[in-house]
Amino acid sequence: MDIPHHVFMGQILQDDPLYTSYASHPRLVGMVEEVIGGDARIVEMNAHINSRDPKYDPNAETKYGFHNGIDVPYGSHTKNGLFxxxxxxxxxxxxxxxxxxxGTVVVAGSHKIDVPLNGMIDAGYADPKLIHQVIAPAGSTLLFAETLIHATGQLRSENERAIIICGYGASMYPHWGKDELTPVFTAKIPPHLEILFNVKSHWTRGPKYRTLTDPVDPRQFTLADGWHPGK
Ligand SMILES: O=C(O)CCC(=O)C(=O)O
Structure with missing residues (x-):
């Protein structure tokens, strides 16, 4: 999609070192791997800039482009009681x-419920309490399982909304789009980030699991202290 009130920039991973470092930020990748339950691989990276649809009608019924990226039975599992x-x-x-x-809207709980997509979306419209919307400051991150039904929210204000998104799959997943990493970019990938950025040869997926009784890591995470997207 690339229309005046919704500019989409696809596959930007290699376009600026800032994007590359965002996608490989240890705090984000750590949380992603926790949800995946194993090694992560970057499968897509995009940015969106939205402004109000010139056809916006405050009296019309609100509809969203709800979708998910993978279905519940194929894309999710539990281990040690964790999703x-x-x-x-x-x-x-x-x-x-x-x-x-x-802000992004989601149908609460849909990431765990194996019913047909349209049924779940209809349930959201029937009970708007099920539709949760992101209201958050610049610099905040929504991290979500792609079984969750989600959509861009309705922009009613004069404000422009800009977001940057990185998609991560289990390490045997291919890139979402057709973009290949350039030889120049590939040559700069450090060995410890090879799986995150690049394909690997086997199906093994580097399982990483914990239980809720595992001790919490007491180390302070300070790498992102004071970080702000404007800096
Ligand atoms: O614009 C948004 O908030 C959601 C983006 C989205 O639907 C997606 O990345 O699949």
Whole structure:
């Protein structure tokens, strides 16, 4: 999609070192691998800039482009009583999002419920309490399992909304799009990030699981202290 009120930039991973470092940020990748339950591989990276649809009618019924990226029975599993999903996204808001600023909407609980997609979406419209919307400051990240039914929210204000998204799959997943990594980019991938950025030769997926009784890592995570998308 690339229309005046919705500019889409696809497969931007290699376009700027800032995007590359966002996609490989240890805090994000750590949480992603926790949800995947194993090694992660970057499968797509995009940005969106939205503004209000010129045809926006405040009196019309609100409809969203609800979808998911993988279905519940194929894309999710539980281990040690914890939920995992083999396709995960981080969606970082680069602008402040109030209630009218088009924050992502999701159908609560849909990431775990194996019913036909349209039935779940209809249930959301029938009971709007099930539709949750992101309202958050610039710099905040929504991390979600792609079994979750989600959509871009409705932008009713004068504000522009900018987001950056990285999709991660279990390490045997291919890239979502057709973009290949360039030889120049590939040559710079450090060995410890080879699986994250690049394909690997076998189906093994590097399982990583914990239980809720595992001790919490007491180390302070300071790498992102003071970080802000404007800096
Ligand atoms: O614009 C959004 O908030 C959602 C983006 C989205 O639907 C997707 O990345 O699949």
């Amino acid at each position: 995992h999903c083999s396709f995960v996204k981080t969606l970082t808001n680069l602008t402040d999002l109030g209630p009218d600023d088009g």
